[in-house]
Amino acid sequence: MQIAEPLQIAIDELSKLPSIGKKSALRLALFLLKSQPDEVDNLVKAILDLKRKIKFCKICGNISVEDECEICSNPKRDRKIICVVEEASDIIAIEKTNEYNGLYHVLGGVLDPLKGVGIESLNFASLLTRIENEEVKEILLALNPDAEGEATSIYLARQLKARGVKVSRIARGLPIGGDLEFADEATIGRALINRTEL
Amino acid sequence: MVLKSISLINFRLHKNSSLNFSEKINFIVGGNGQGKTTLLEAIYYLTTTKSFVATTDADAVRFGERSFELNGEFKNQTENKIRIFYSKETGKKQIFLNKKQIVKSSAIIGKFPVVTLTQADHYITKGYPEERRKFVNSVISQASSTYLNYLIEYNRILRQRSSLMQRIKENYSEKLLNEFDAWTEYLISNGVEIVKHRLSFVKEFNEYLKEAYANIMLQEEIPIIKYKFLETSDEKNAEEFFRKELRARRDDELRRAANLVGPHRDEFRFYFNNLELRKFGSQGQHKTFQIALRFAQFFYLKDKLNKTPIFLMDDIFGELDAFRSTKISEYLGKIGQAFITLTDFSNYEEILNAENDKLIKVENGECVYE
Numbered sequence: 001m002q003i004a005e006p007l008q009i010a011i012d013e014l015s016k017l018p019s020i021g022k023k024s025a026l027r028l029a030l031f032l033l034k035s036q037p038d039e040v041d042n043l044v045k046a047i048l049d050l051k052r053k054i055k056f057c058k059i060c061g062n063i064s065v066e067d068e069c070e071i072c073s074n075p076k077r078d079r080k081i082i083c084v085v086e087e088a089s090d091i092i093a094i095e096k097t098n099e100y101n102g103l104y105h106v107l108g109g110v111l112d113p114l115k116g117v118g119i120e121s122l123n124f125a126s127l128l129t130r131i132e133n134e135e136v137k138e139i140l141l142a143l144n145p146d147a148e149g150e151a152t153s154i155y156l157a158r159q160l161k162a163r164g165v166k167v168s169r170i171a172r173g174l175p176i177g178g179d180l181e182f183a184d185e186a187t188i189g190r191a192l193i194n195r196t197e198l
Numbered sequence: 199m200v201l202k203s204i205s206l207i208n209f210r211l212h213k214n215s216s217l218n219f220s221e222k223i224n225f226i227v228g229g230n231g232q233g234k235t236t237l238l239e240a241i242y243y244l245t246t247t248k249s250f251v252a253t254t255d256a257d258a259v260r261f262g263e264r265s266f267e268l269n270g271e272f273k274n275q276t277e278n279k280i281r282i283f284y285s286k287e288t289g290k291k292q293i294f295l296n297k298k299q300i301v302k303s304s305a306i307i308g309k310f311p312v313v314t315l316t317q318a319d320h321y322i323t324k325g326y327p328e329e330r331r332k333f334v335n336s337v338i339s340q341a342s343s344t345y346l347n348y349l350i351e352y353n354r355i356l357r358q359r360s361s362l363m364q365r366i367k368e369n370y371s372e373k374l375l376n377e378f379d380a381w382t383e384y385l386i387s388n389g390v391e392i393v394k395h396r397l398s399f400v401k402e403f404n405e406y407l408k409e410a411y412a413n414i415m416l417q418e419e420i421p422i423i424k425y426k427f428l429e430t431s432d433e434k435n436a437e438e439f440f441r442k443e444l445r446a447r448r449d450d451e452l453r454r455a456a457n458l459v460g461p462h463r464d465e466f467r468f469y470f471n472n473l474e475l476r477k478f479g480s481q482g483q484h485k486t487f488q489i490a491l492r493f494a495q496f497f498y499l500k501d502k503l504n505k506t507p508i509f510l511m512d513d514i515f516g517e518l519d520a521f522r523s524t525k526i527s528e529y530l531g532k533i534g535q536a537f538i539t540l541t542d543f544s545n546y547e548e549i550l551n552a553e554n555d556k557l558i559k560v561e562n563g564e565c566v567y568e
Binding site for chain 1: 342343344347351354355357358359361362365373374376377379380381383384
């Protein structure tokens, strides 16, 4: 079947988005086609602004409107501790808790030799510069608990300790409000190993 | 645990077969290539989501069809229905437990324990060390999902580590070596957990093996599995030994860009009366050991999981004399549910206990009760 060219182009572009297949792309394109012109304009403007106005904080790599993100430029934040995360989206997750008042550092990934990702491709050199210049006392590692995250944590801990910084990691354990009997064995196992004294 | 019924749709030779089973012994009789083993394969699929013969899911689709479907009804304290649907077009296998789709197949492994005894078991006693590792891994994984998780993680680390060694070989740098050391450290902490599980498993399992030899196989020989991790059988030493060996072989590993040290190279040695089976065992002694291993697995899982496994025996009786076969099937009838395939039933008619057992004839993918 022949599809009008502008529609085909829109489908192709939309289907490049994560978790959007050809069918969803077609549905989205047809939806946009039926929408009011100003609705489409707003969407286009939002996408363009996203790309034009948002940049990455030159200090920590967080998503930001200014050169320095709101967290790095906030004088009330504790500058003695830096929490290292994989992606900027992890900052959003931690910020929602309101339990952490330190700074962040976005690594931009984890060590993954199979995908050709080494320490050179991560924002690690900038972290080293930060601990030299700033009065950082502690680095808190908050990477995902998979093989790549674990190996990266070990790497970072070794490098950072060698430079005299205290290194800690977020604890692994049971979800709040979850029933012990429904948790998977691996989680319970780790929680037992990481038990705390009362 | 009992498998009450099963249905196979477009699964190998079976176009549409539905069967109800006995809670004791089910004899499945038919000529070669008629689809008896396929019934066992279907049961194995339903309990583990995989085949026990080395084929792809696509190979199991009936010739000329696009998908297969398997259904099984299990009874434990509760009833559970498992459905597996595989489509050639999407290449996807969907697994449903009580109509709810399951994403990770590890969610099923161990829930419906199954023990198989097939001709391929001779690789376990006669083949390479890898076959014995596979056997040990599969038994511990069925009993402990913690172990299974460590194993999956460990294999991931091995792949990452060898890929990194390849890069170091092509492009040597201090920085890459630091990364390598981090992966090595994680290899150690994960590997040690695997070793700990294996050491305590072998110790426990040996008791089950001895019992199976004496009570089922009626043998006076003493069987034993010997296992050491780098010359130690004390889990307290595992980490130190592992670290030391890795240090000693570091250059060797980097030169060959291969993981040369670790539990993935462990050896499990089988002995009877202090003689190594692989070197000194006769044909009959190998067979006895293979059968004893599976009965030991059966009782080990039964105790660990508090569920009685289903026993699948494929074409084993042909190799045993009538006395042995009778003894084994009598024993099976007492301990739980079993499925036994036979090419010829005429020699075994006296085994059949008409009250409890079932005889199913399979011919060209069609099943009939006798």
